[in-house]
Amino acid sequence: MRASDSIFVLVINPGSTSTKLALFHGETCLQNYTIRHSAEELRRFSSVAGQKNYRKELTETFISDTLPKDAELAAVIGRGGLLAPLESGVYSVNSSMLEDLESARWGEHASNLGAILAEEIARPRGIPSYIADPVVVDEMLDEARFSGCPEIQRVSIFHALNQKSAARKAAARLGKSYEELNLIVAHLGGGISVGAHRRGRVIDVNNALDGDGPFSPERSGGLPAGQLVSLALEYRDREKEIRKKIVGQGGMVAYLGTNDLQAALERINAGDTKAEAVVRAMAYQVAKEIASHGATLKGRIDGIVLTGGIACSGYVTDLIRERVSYLAPVLVIEGEREMEALAENALGALNRTRTIKEYRR
Ligand SMILES: Nc1ncnc2c1ncn2[C@@H]1O[C@H](COP(=O)(O)OP(=O)(O)O)[C@@H](O)[C@H]1O
Numbered sequence: 001m002r003a004s005d006s007i008f009v010l011v012i013n014p015g016s017t018s019t020k021l022a023l024f025h026g027e028t029c030l031q032n033y034t035i036r037h038s039a040e041e042l043r044r045f046s047s048v049a050g051q052k053n054y055r056k057e058l059t060e061t062f063i064s065d066t067l068p069k070d071a072e073l074a075a076v077i078g079r080g081g082l083l084a085p086l087e088s089g090v091y092s093v094n095s096s097m098l099e100d101l102e103s104a105r106w107g108e109h110a111s112n113l114g115a116i117l118a119e120e121i122a123r124p125r126g127i128p129s130y131i132a133d134p135v136v137v138d139e140m141l142d143e144a145r146f147s148g149c150p151e152i153q154r155v156s157i158f159h160a161l162n163q164k165s166a167a168r169k170a171a172a173r174l175g176k177s178y179e180e181l182n183l184i185v186a187h188l189g190g191g192i193s194v195g196a197h198r199r200g201r202v203i204d205v206n207n208a209l210d211g212d213g214p215f216s217p218e219r220s221g222g223l224p225a226g227q228l229v230s231l232a233l234e235y236r237d238r239e240k241e242i243r244k245k246i247v248g249q250g251g252m253v254a255y256l257g258t259n260d261l262q263a264a265l266e267r268i269n270a271g272d273t274k275a276e277a278v279v280r281a282m283a284y285q286v287a288k289e290i291a292s293h294g295a296t297l298k299g300r301i302d303g304i305v306l307t308g309g310i311a312c313s314g315y316v317t318d319l320i321r322e323r324v325s326y327l328a329p330v331l332v333i334e335g336e337r338e339m340e341a342l343a344e345n346a347l348g349a350l351n352r353t354r355t356i357k358e359y360r361r
């Protein structure tokens, strides 16, 4: 038996509409629990930071319900949020990180609570807290940072944790290591990001949180700039509303009134032609984004990886496949592997097979 087999690790993944919690015993997931939060439930909080105590109580209840009575946690790991751009890896939660997340210095997203909750749960127990591959992992090429407007720089904000985890799994299927391959990875969830992975580094990716790339179930993706300026002027006294059109209330939900792809698929099956047009358009935009990375990777592509909740839908993956399979084999890694990836990182940090990095702005 390896030392890590007897270790208990708590994983916390706060999302915009859910809190996902998991208890791992070594590499085995003992319990995995998703608490869904309705928009109404979260509306009573004026900020993401304001939701901390609410989500912390849910986490403490999960621990007391699932951790065996004679057992103790060895570490807590949370999904990493909006921080200064940083390299891929596992980071210990430190005071600069907490300051940046609590003040939303780099922006607001539910994942900001990952490190905060991990630290609050870990501190009284005297155990370490970590984050891994936060959404700000930045490995972008310099030429990919140009937007065309000197005042605006393209930045790397994406589903780094799941993209890298799915890419490793796809590489194993291809019989190679992640670092040997060039892959295009599309995370298809509530938000969508499409990254060009060149031998283990994400050299270009759309900013999934700020109106860039394909539209998604709840985000607009890139919009024609001039028309967006005109719309913003109409909304000049209602900034929150216009921002919601980009993240939260944009994309599929704006067209169909639902951010649930399964509900949209049911409508398509029942003959709803509008739902069909919107879902087909979303798949079309994803395919175009994937194909654009043919240029990023100079045509040397070993595989195209489709992952995230939407990758469970054969209807959508087939629509994407028919437009991009000429580039490389398409591999589907359904759902997301964020909880497993976080647990693997925490175990690696505890048994020192992974370097623990220090966050500096
Ligand atoms: N089995 C499934 N078939 C089709 N769509 C699914 C399935 N499971 C989840 N989805 C869709 O995936 C989207 C959420 O993706 P997910 O990766 O779970 O979320 P998030 O990005 O919020 O973490 C939703 O639109 C949901 O309806």
Ligand SMILES: CCCC(=O)OP(=O)(O)O
Pocket (backbone or CB within 6 Å): 015, 016, 109, 111, 135, 157, 158, 159, 189, 190, 191, 192, 193, 208, 209
């Ligand atoms: C890419 C930033 C993180 C993000 O968009 O996550 P969700 O899609 O889970 O909200």
